[in-house]
Amino acid sequence: MANAEKTSIRIGLLGCGNVGAALASLLVDPSAHETLVRRAGVELELVAIGVNDPNKVRSQESWFPIHLLTDNVDAIVDRDDIDLVVELMGGLEPAGTLIAKALASGKAVVSANKALLAQRGKDLEELAQAQRRDLAYEAAVAGAIPVIRTLRESLAGEAIYRVMGIVNGTTNFILSKMTAEGLAYDEVIAEAQRLGYAERDPSADVEGYDAAAKAAILAGLAFDTSIDLEAVHCEGITKLRSVDLAYAAKMGYCVKLLAIAERIGDGISVRVHPAMVPLHHPLASVDGAMNAVFIEGAASGPIMLYGQGAGGLPTASAVLGDVIDVARNLVASTYQQPPRRHASLAMKATTDLVSEFYLSIEVLDEPGVLAKVADVFGTHGVSIRSMEQTGLGDEARLVFVTHLALEHAVAATIADLKNLREVEAVGGIIRVVGNDQEAQ
Numbered sequence: 001m002a003n004a005e006k007t008s009i010r011i012g013l014l015g016c017g018n019v020g021a022a023l024a025s026l027l028v029d030p031s032a033h034e035t036l037v038r039r040a041g042v043e044l045e046l047v048a049i050g051v052n053d054p055n056k057v058r059s060q061e062s063w064f065p066i067h068l069l070t071d072n073v074d075a076i077v078d079r080d081d082i083d084l085v086v087e088l089m090g091g092l093e094p095a096g097t098l099i100a101k102a103l104a105s106g107k108a109v110v111s112a113n114k115a116l117l118a119q120r121g122k123d124l125e126e127l128a129q130a131q132r133r134d135l136a137y138e139a140a141v142a143g144a145i146p147v148i149r150t151l152r153e154s155l156a157g158e159a160i161y162r163v164m165g166i167v168n169g170t171t172n173f174i175l176s177k178m179t180a181e182g183l184a185y186d187e188v189i190a191e192a193q194r195l196g197y198a199e200r201d202p203s204a205d206v207e208g209y210d211a212a213a214k215a216a217i218l219a220g221l222a223f224d225t226s227i228d229l230e231a232v233h234c235e236g237i238t239k240l241r242s243v244d245l246a247y248a249a250k251m252g253y254c255v256k257l258l259a260i261a262e263r264i265g266d267g268i269s270v271r272v273h274p275a276m277v278p279l280h281h282p283l284a285s286v287d288g289a290m291n292a293v294f295i296e297g298a299a300s301g302p303i304m305l306y307g308q309g310a311g312g313l314p315t316a317s318a319v320l321g322d323v324i325d326v327a328r329n330l331v332a333s334t335y336q337q338p339p340r341r342h343a344s345l346a347m348k349a350t351t352d353l354v355s356e357f358y359l360s361i362e363v364l365d366e367p368g369v370l371a372k373v374a375d376v377f378g379t380h381g382v383s384i385r386s387m388e389q390t391g392l393g394d395e396a397r398l399v400f401v402t403h404l405a406l407e408h409a410v411a412a413t414i415a416d417l418k419n420l421r422e423v424e425a426v427g428g429i430i431r432v433v434g435n436d437q438e439a440q
């Protein structure tokens with residue numbers, strides 16, 4: 001039954017940093033007020049903002065509601081007159097406990113906290129379901145890009161077999177710059193930090209952990225299953241060399257850090273790693289700090305969503321969409337059922353996957369070396385699609401692209417190559433994806 005008496009939805013905001021301050025501005029901006037009320041069908045009233053330091057300057061706008069700032073976040077969650085808690089603090093705790101408390105006391109929740117949702121999303125969804133309240137998190141993956149709603153609603157009937165995303169703007173910025181300017185990783189990360197594209201401690205981005213949390217969330221939605229974040233295979237970009245990116249470009253590829261969720265036989269693979277993507281693939285055109293998610297379904301065919309994956313305002317835009325959705329549901333005395341997790345699909349080990357590989361090997365420039373190297377590939381059943389040789393003084397660089405091969409066979413090949421007297425180093429090892437665009 002609709003809640004006809006509800007004339008306003010009272011909102012408690014936890015966190016007023018990059019995203020929270022942008023959301024607060026969007027919510028209280030006098031010029032947008034009437035439109036918001038019409039769209040939500042109800043007044044959206046921001047009544048409290050929890051932060052660490054209420055005295056910090058958050059906005060230059062005279063109408064910014066600094067009088068709502070408080071450092072007592074527990075009190076916001078405990079208030080009986082709040083309908084909706086928006087969590088934009090980040091981190092696992094105290095955010096997790098605060099969300100659980102808000103749901104347990106009958107409040108709806110909106111969050112953008114990918115790390116928390118990837119680790120504890122299932123428990124929080126169960127709590128939301130038990131309370132018949134919304135837990136919405138569109139902004140947790142790829143900022144302004146509406147990928148959660150697309151998977152949950154638009155593709156609810158689709159047999160999805162693969163989702164591949166460029167879901168971390170920092171690493172995409174770094175890789176785009178390394179490729180365009182031939183610079184080394186260390187040089188570009190320093191510049192990215194100077195420009196504010198990378199954190200002072202960039203490990204969550206460059207080691208792939210941020211993308212892994214997003215991959216887990218996307219995989220859970222695409223495959224109706226609960227994903228153990230610990231089981232998501234994760235490789236970052238710190239070992240990538242500009243020389244390999246240059247070879248990739250020469251061969252018609254670019255290198256991207258991809259979050260991949262893929263249906264394989266009776267199981268799934270969820271992983272994050274750098275990958276060579278053919279230049280004709282839609283993901284290859286996603287440069288700089290932009291994000292994109294490429295979804296392949298049996299009936300739908302390929303779909304690509306592209307946009308700003310981070311930043312205060314773009315992310316707040318997605319949060320505001322959730323706030324309006326949840327407000328409408330509260331007025332209608334309804335909620336959106338949490339995603340189904342009935343499939344319990346087993347996670348395939350990465351070593352059992354099949355992939356094409358780029359391998360760059362530095363060898364002594366002697367007669368017979370190529371035959372010995374090719375022999376090692378053959379011993380492990382790894383067949384070579386293309387090979388290029390470049391002279392480097394007394395040495396030579398051999399660059400191979402393999403046909404599809406089992407990962408463990410490629411690992412065994414690399415181990416044996418390293419034992420050859422003629423091999424100085426196996427430098428670049430990068431998976432190649434997207435040559436097929438069909439399910440394996």
Ligand SMILES: NC(=O)c1ccc[n+]([C@@H]2O[C@H](COP(=O)([O-])OP(=O)(O)OC[C@H]3O[C@@H](n4cnc5c(N)ncnc54)[C@H](OP(=O)(O)O)[C@@H]3O)[C@@H](O)[C@H]2O)c1
Nearest residue numbers: 015016017018019051052053088089090112113310311315
């Ligand atoms: N930034 C993005 O582009 C982006 C994109 C997608 C998703 N997200 C997600 O959105 C969330 C917020 O990100 P953000 O970039 O806005 O973070 P942020 O700039 O670091 O802001 C965090 C806010 O939370 C407050 N806070 C943190 N811990 C607190 C505590 N224990 N008690 C009270 N207040 C606390 C901080 O207060 P003070 O200001 O007083 O320190 C600050 O206002 C995160 O979950 C993030 O993963 C961010």
